Amino acid sequence: MRILFDTNVLLDLLLVRDPHVREAALITEYVETHRLTGVVAATTITTLSYFVERAYSATQAREDIQNLLKLFEVASVGRKVLEDALAMGFEDYEDAVLHEAARAGQADGIVTRNTKDFDRAVLAIYSPLELLHVLQAHI
Numbered sequence: 001m002r003i004l005f006d007t008n009v010l011l012d013l014l015l016v017r018d019p020h021v022r023e024a025a026l027i028t029e030y031v032e033t034h035r036l037t038g039v040v041a042a043t044t045i046t047t048l049s050y051f052v053e054r055a056y057s058a059t060q061a062r063e064d065i066q067n068l069l070k071l072f073e074v075a076s077v078g079r080k081v082l083e084d085a086l087a088m089g090f091e092d093y094e095d096a097v098l099h100e101a102a103r104a105g106q107a108d109g110i111v112t113r114n115t116k117d118f119d120r121a122v123l124a125i126y127s128p129l130e131l132l133h134v135l136q137a138h139i
Contacts, residue, residue: 001036001037001108001109001134001135001138002037002039002073002105002106002107002108003036003037003038003039003107003108003109003110003111003126003131004039004040004041004075004098004101004102004105004107004109004110004111005027005038005039005040005044005072005110005111006044006095006098006110006111006112006113006114007041007044007047007048007094007098008112008113008114009024009027009111009112009113009128010024010040010044010048010068011048011051012024012113013025013028014048014051014052014064015051015052015055020113020128023128023129023132024128026128026132027111027128027131027132027135028071030135031071031072032071035135036135037073038071038072038073039072039073039074039075039102039105039107040068040072040073040074040075041074041075041077041097041098041101041102041105042074042075042076042077042101043077043094043097043098043101044098045065045068045069045074048061048064048065048068049061049062049064049065052064052065073105075101075102075104075105075107076101076104076105077097077101080104081097081100081101081104082097082100084100084103084104085097085099085100088100088120089120090117090118090120091117092117095114095117095118096120098110099118099121099122099123102123103122103123107123108123108124109123109124109125109126109131110123110124110125110126111126111127111128111131112125112126112127113127113128115127
């Protein structure tokens with residue numbers, strides 16, 4: 001299963017945001033143990049770097065990004081993804097870009113804490129808890 005991780009889920013993990021960090025860590029463990037292919041949009045990487053650097057340090061941000069790049073595949077965000085995102089009619093363009101990056105990256109779905117923001121999605125949308133239930137059912 002290939003799942004694109006929304007920025008908020010990875011921010012929960014990297015910034016240790018309670019009460020969401022536990023679920024984010026459990027899902028990431030599936031990626032670490034190769035039971036799930038994790039995908040991250042290229043735009044998410046720069047956003048994560050910005051927030052981790054502000055919260056901790058530039059050194060920590062670089063270390064976190066290096067670790068993520070070892071674990072996750074990166075879905076490109078180019079002109080086609082950006083144009084297709086515009087055509088999706090999402091209320092939030094950033095969510096549309098993540099959705100279209102996931103599609104272009106051949107993801108099966110997206111894990112996000114903001115499932116309602118993906119009401120126009122054609123991919124499966126999971127909350128972290130929902131995805132954990134799906135993953136646990138397949139063991």
